[in-house]
Each structure stands twice: as C-alpha cells, then as structure tokens.
Amino acid sequence: MLKTLSKIGLLVAALAVGTAWLVVLRLKDVPAPLLTVYGLLLAGSVVGSLWPDVLGRLSTRRRVLAFLGVPAGLGTLGLYLAVVYYVTDLPVLLALAAAACLVWAAAALLRGRWAAGVRGARPSRRAFLLGGGGLALGVLSGLSVDLAERQRRAALARGEPERQAAVRTPGARRRIVDDAVRVFPIHTGDTIVTYGQFYGGLDGWEGLNGYVRTLVDKAQIAVPVYAYLIDHPRHGFMLVDTGVNWEQAHDHDGYYDMTSRLLTERDEYRMSPGQDLRVHLARLGYDAKEITTVFLTHVHDDHAGGLRYLPQATVVMDRRDWEHGVSYPYSFDLVKDKLSFPAFNSGAFGAFPTGQDHFGDGSLILLPTPGHSPGHMCVLLRMDVGGVLFMGDTLYTLPHLAVDQVRQMTIGGADTIHQIEAARRIQKLLASDPGTVPLFAHDNTRYQSDLVAAAFDQGVLGKEGLRELRTHMEAVLTPDWRLRPGHTPHYVAPASGTGLGRVEFR
Numbered sequence: 134m135l136k137t138l139s140k141i142g143l144l145v146a147a148l149a150v151g152t153a154w155l156v157v158l159r160l161k162d163v164p165a166p167l168l169t170v171y172g173l174l175l176a177g178s179v180v181g182s183l184w185p186d187v188l189g190r191l192s193t194r195r196r197v198l199a200f201l202g203v204p205a206g207l208g209t210l211g212l213y214l215a216v217v218y219y220v221t222d223l224p225v226l227l228a229l230a231a232a233a234c235l236v237w238a239a240a241a242l243l244r245g246r247w248a249a250g251v252r253g254a255r256p257s258r259r260a261f262l263l264g265g266g267g268l269a270l271g272v273l274s275g276l277s278v279d280l281a282e283r284q285r286r287a288a289l290a291r292g293e294p295e296r297q298a299a300v301r302t303p304g305a306r307r308r309i310v311d312d313a314v315r316v317f318p319i320h321t322g323d324t325i326v327t328y329g330q331f332y333g334g335l336d337g338w339e340g341l342n343g344y345v346r347t348l349v350d351k352a353q354i355a356v357p358v359y360a361y362l363i364d365h366p367r368h369g370f371m372l373v374d375t376g377v378n379w380e381q382a383h384d385h386d387g388y389y390d391m392t393s394r395l396l397t398e399r400d401e402y403r404m405s406p407g408q409d410l411r412v413h414l415a416r417l418g419y420d421a422k423e424i425t426t427v428f429l430t431h432v433h434d435d436h437a438g439g440l441r442y443l444p445q446a447t448v449v450m451d452r453r454d455w456e457h458g459v460s461y462p463y464s465f466d467l468v469k470d471k472l473s474f475p476a477f478n479s480g481a482f483g484a485f486p487t488g489q490d491h492f493g494d495g496s497l498i499l500l501p502t503p504g505h506s507p508g509h510m511c512v513l514l515r516m517d518v519g520g521v522l523f524m525g526d527t528l529y530t531l532p533h534l535a536v537d538q539v540r541q542m543t544i545g546g547a548d549t550i551h552q553i554e555a556a557r558r559i560q561k562l563l564a565s566d567p568g569t570v571p572l573f574a575h576d577n578t579r580y581q582s583d584l585v586a587a588a589f590d591q592g593v594l595g596k597e598g599l600r601e602l603r604t605h606m607e608a609v610l611t612p613d614w615r616l617r618p619g620h621t622p623h624y625v626a627p628a629s630g631t632g633l634g635r636v637e638f639r
C-alpha cells in the first residue's frame with residue numbers, strides 16, 4: 134500500500150516536471166504534434182519504469198521499456214540541445230553522439246566478457262563496431278569545431294567593414310567645441326517585446342502571470358533602445374545608459390550562457406551597422422574611449438550592453454541594483470571593478486525625498502526611482518536652457534506618463550507600488566518645472582522620432598526646441614496626466630498573421 138502510494142507520488146512529480154518541460158519547449162516554438170508524441174513517450178516510460186509488472190504481463194516488458202524509455206531519453210537530450218543550442222552547435226552534438234557510442238561499446242564489451250567468463254573472453258563484434266563509430270564521430274566533432282567557430286566569427290564580422298567605414302566617413306560630424314551642455318540621443322537598435330509587456334500593465338500583466346504571458350504571447354512589437362551622450366563643458370563626456378552591443382544582437386549563442394539562452398529570445402535585438410554605439414559616437418565626433426562616466430539607470434541587459442566598449446569608464450549605479458538586479462553579468466565583466474554607488478544623501482529634491490547631487494554643483498542629480506528594478510534611478514541634467522530628465526525604464530514612452538491609463542508590465546506587490554510612486558514623483562517634477570523635458574529609453578512615438586530628434590539635432594536644447602517638446606507633451610497629456618483623444622496605444626496585428634505587429638495611437 135505504502136509502496137503504491139510512494140510510486141503514485143513519484144509519478145505525479147515526474148509528470149509535473151515533464152509538463153513544465155513541455156511548456157518550455159512549446160514556448161520555444163517546438164511544434165505541438167511533435168510535443169504530443171514526445172509527451173506520450175515520456176509518460177509511458179515513467180509508468181513503465183514504476184510498474185514494470187504491468188509491462189511484464191504483456192510479456193514484452195523489456196521491449197516496451199526500450200521502445201518508450203530510449204526514445205523518450207534521446208528525445209529529452211535532443212530537444213534540450215535543440216532549445217539550448219538551437220541545434221547549431223554541431224561539435225557538441227557530434228561529441229555527445231560519440232560519447233554515447235563509446236559508452237555503449239564499453240557496456241557491450243563488458244557484458245561479453247562477463248558472459249564468457251574472464252578467461253578466454255573475446256570482445257564482441259558489436260563493441261568493435263560501436264567503438265569505431267564513436268571514435269569516428271569524435272574525430273568529426275573535433276574537425277567541426279573549426280567550422281562552427283568560423284561560422285560564428287563570420288556572423289560577428291557581418292557589418293564590420295560597414296561599421297569601420299562609418300567610423301571613418303569623411304562626412305562624420307566634427308565635435309563642436311564651445312561652452313554649451315550637449316545631449317545626443319543614440320539609437321542602438323531595436324528590441325522585440327510583447328505588446329502587453331510594454332503597454333499592458335493595467336491589463337493583468339503583473340507578477341508571474343506577466344512573465345508567463347511574456348513567453349507565450351506572440352503579439353510582438355519592435356521598440357527602439359536609446360542611450361544618451363552628454364558632452365559637458367565642466368564634467369566631460371558621459372553616457373546615460375549604453376544600449377545594446379553588437380555581439381548581443383548578432384551572436385546570441387556566443388554571448389549568453391546556457392541558462393540565459395533558455396530564457397531569452399534568439400532574435401531579441403535588431404541592430405544595423407550604423408546603430409553600433411561606437412559608430413554613433415564616431416559620427417558625432419567622439420570616441421568611445423573618451424567616455425569617463427556612465428550613469429546606468431538600471432542593470433537590465435538592453436541598457437548595460439554597451440559597457441563592453443567602455444572598460445575605462447566609471448559606472449555610476451544604485452547599489453541595490455548591483456546587489457539584487459543583475460541577471461546577465463557578462464555585460465559588466467570589464468567594468469565590475471569600476472562601479473560607483475551613490476549615497477543618495479544630498480537631501481530632498483522636489484517630490485523626491487532624497488537624491489544625489491553627483492558633482493556637488495547642481496548640474497546633475499540622480500533620483501532613486503525603484504520599481505522597474507530594485508535600484509532603478511533617473512538622471513536630471515541641467516542644460517543651458519532648461520533641463521532634461523532621463524527616464525530609463527521607469528516610464529517607457531511619453532504616453533506612459535498617464536500612469537493610470539498606460540502602464541508597462543510590473544513585478545507586482547511592493548515593486549508595483551514603488552513603480553507608480555516613482556511615476557507620480559516624475560509627474561510632479563515635470564509639472565513644477567516647465568523648463569524640463571523627459572527623455573525616454575524606448576519611446577516609439579512621434580515625440581522621440583520627430584521632436585526629440587529635431588530639438589537635439591546639434592545637441593544643444595534651445596528655447597524653441599524646449600517649447601516644442603513641452604507643447605507636444607501638452608497636446609498628448611492633460612494637466613492631470615491623462616491621455617487626450619488620439620493618443621491611446623492599440624496593438625495592430627501584422628497583416629500576414631505572423632511577424633511583428635505595430636502600435637497605433639488613436
């Protein structure tokens with residue numbers, strides 16, 4: 134009785150693990166019919182190994198177990214590799230096949246010896262064949278390492294000549310030397326996100342539920358990833374966030390480790406050669422090596438990727454993000470000894486109970502805005518005319534300022550409360566200071582593509598540009614932070630049924 138109960142317990146546990154595994158595979162787009170067959174094999178092999186007598190009564194126990202168990206085992210291995218390596222890592226697959234053959238050969242050999250007695254034993258023919266096959270596969274695996282590596286390098290080098298050429302373009306803009314504070318938006322490619330993750334926070338995209346929907350939902354859109362260059366007459370060249378790097382966008386398997394490969398989409402980022410951070414800086418007349426400080430609004434991958442190009446920079450970020458928020462540490466490999474954590478002890482700043490006056494002269498204030506990540510911060514920069522507030526991911530776009538109508542996916546619980554609290558403080562800051570304009574990391578509206586691009590064309594925010602940005606803000610949002618008609622985002626599915634959708638504001 135007890136034995137049966139524990140077996141049922143084991144069966145339930147095995148089925149739960151199996152189901153979770155099938156869900157992961159489904160999320161990774163493995164076709165449903167294939168998964169059904171595989172699921173039946175898995176279930177059959179578990180039942181067969183727990184109740185072999187059931188199969189015994191069928192008098193073909195071993196055959197049935199081999200029929201179910203071996204394919205289920207091989208299926209698990211194969212699908213795991215397919216998911217983790219997308220079956221592109223030929224050397225690994227060949228090496229595993231070689232190892233399997235050699236183990237099998239050794240088993241056959243030992244069994245032959247055992248059956249024939251130690252003396253006078255003769256290795257069986259099967260062991261020889263398997264061993265030979267294993268060795269051949271091993272050699273092939275070794276040979277294919279070179280091939281795979283060459284392919285990877287080719288993928289990475291794609292666009293390299295164009296990028297180099299872009300850096301050397303004679304038309305590259307010359308850096309303007311005067312006493313003005315300059316800010317340049319830098320568009321470092323696009324990221325593919327689910328519409329709900331971006332705009333669905335009020336539509337149930339919260340907590341674990343939100344994460345599962347992120348994986349399952351196929352309503353995807355592309356949104357830009359922005360970093361910002363600051364050229365300051367007293368404080369030098371700085372960046373707010375760094376965007377995505379070329380390797381991240383083009384060598385997903387090489388860049389991410391195995392666990393993160395399971396959790397990330399292979400085609401998460403899109404980047405043309407001209408969108409490479411270094412090309413951008415060169416085109417503006419700057420060199421990535423000149424950047425002394427990076428203000429990282431938070432540690433997420435699409436903001437920290439460019440740190441790979443800035444090993445000399447000091448990275449200023451909230452300690453809480455470094456301690457609790459880093460999910461992809463590779464971006465930080467070169468700078469992890471150059472981190473600087475603000476104390477946030479410069480006293481209250483408007484609606485913010487505390488902030489950090491980074492240079493002590495009021496020119497740049499760091500404002501804690503936890504929520505999107507445990508230590509998210511916004512950056513307020515005083516320019517010659519007015520100022521700019523770099524949002525990071527506290528608010529993705531201009532319509533997100535209407536936080537009661539448009540909200541990104543939130544973590545739930547205290548984090549959601551903090552996130553909304555931060556949004557309200559930002560609303561108050563912008564309302565109390567008509568000379569300040571928000572700059573977003575992922576704005577996919579006309580605000581960024583037309584107005585910000587025009588206002589910061591030469592880096593300097595003029596009176597006219599400032600007025601146009603604020604006028605546009607008022608055309609989109611009411612004084613009590615609601616969206617005016619014509620500005621509510623809606624998802625529009627792609628006409629072909631597959632591919633990326635787009636966002637329409639109406």
Ligand SMILES: [Zn+2]
Binds near residue numbers: 435436574575
């Ligand atoms: Zn982001």
